[in-house]
Amino acid sequence: MFDLLHELRLAGFREELEHQLQLPDYADMPIQDRILRMLQAETERRYRNKIDRLMKAAQFKYAAAPEDIDFRNGWNLDKAETLALLKCDWITRKQNLIVSGASGTGKTWLACAFGVAAVQHEMSVRYARAGRLAEEVMYARLDGTISKLRVKLSRLDLLIVDDFALSPMSKQELTDLFEIIEDRSAHSSTIMIAQRSPKEWYDYINEPLLADAFMDRIRSRAHLLQLEGKSMR
Numbered sequence: 001m002f003d004l005l006h007e008l009r010l011a012g013f014r015e016e017l018e019h020q021l022q023l024p025d026y027a028d029m030p031i032q033d034r035i036l037r038m039l040q041a042e043t044e045r046r047y048r049n050k051i052d053r054l055m056k057a058a059q060f061k062y063a064a065a066p067e068d069i070d071f072r073n074g075w076n077l078d079k080a081e082t083l084a085l086l087k088c089d090w091i092t093r094k095q096n097l098i099v100s101g102a103s104g105t106g107k108t109w110l111a112c113a114f115g116v117a118a119v120q121h122e123m124s125v126r127y128a129r130a131g132r133l134a135e136e137v138m139y140a141r142l143d144g145t146i147s148k149l150r151v152k153l154s155r156l157d158l159l160i161v162d163d164f165a166l167s168p169m170s171k172q173e174l175t176d177l178f179e180i181i182e183d184r185s186a187h188s189s190t191i192m193i194a195q196r197s198p199k200e201w202y203d204y205i206n207e208p209l210l211a212d213a214f215m216d217r218i219r220s221r222a223h224l225l226q227l228e229g230k231s232m233r
Helices: 002-007 013-023 024-028 030-060 077-086 107-120 132-143 146-154 171-184 198-205 208-221
Strands: 097-098 127-128 158-162 187-194 222-226
Touching: 013 030, 013 127, 030 107, 030 127, 077 222, 097 107, 097 208, 107 127, 107 158, 127 132, 132 146, 132 158, 132 171, 146 171, 146 198, 158 171, 171 187, 171 208, 198 208, 208 222
Parallel strands: 097 187, 097 222, 127 158, 158 187
Antiparallel strands: none
């Protein structure tokens, strides 16, 4: 029987069964209750494994626990709004989130906490710095895998782009980033992390048509969190 459970990859079910067989108290428990516990153990095991896979694939800079968000640290966060965002309904509704503020105020950590909350809701997430993402697209274009990469990025429930507008990007890099956002705009959500406030993005992009299109895809359906306070570094 145990070999069959192993073959069926029911490790959680098997472990719970072994546990029950070692304790005589389970002998008096109705068989339905015992089976239910074994099924619950298997369900929990599969959930944990899925979360582990999603966390690894997300490549978070910080494995920030949502419950560790401190509303007394001077961020000036609205607690009700933040707790609502952690429920991830905004991702289900295909909305975006912009997190801006001065260097060292904890933007990346907070964005990662929202990403971890999404993973806990069994959503696929990817964290990437804007510059590194531009490099990834460039190399994918050179080796002919650009279409595959764009499809992969478009299928993520949540993409977190850090350090946007931190350093100059070429028109091609900005266009590539826009194409990624465009591919995702109808059915996925994006978190943009930047020191510059959204109203400064037009000057940064410095291409009126591209800037208008970019802002339409991101800002028009985005929640905005402007972090305040001194540097945490």
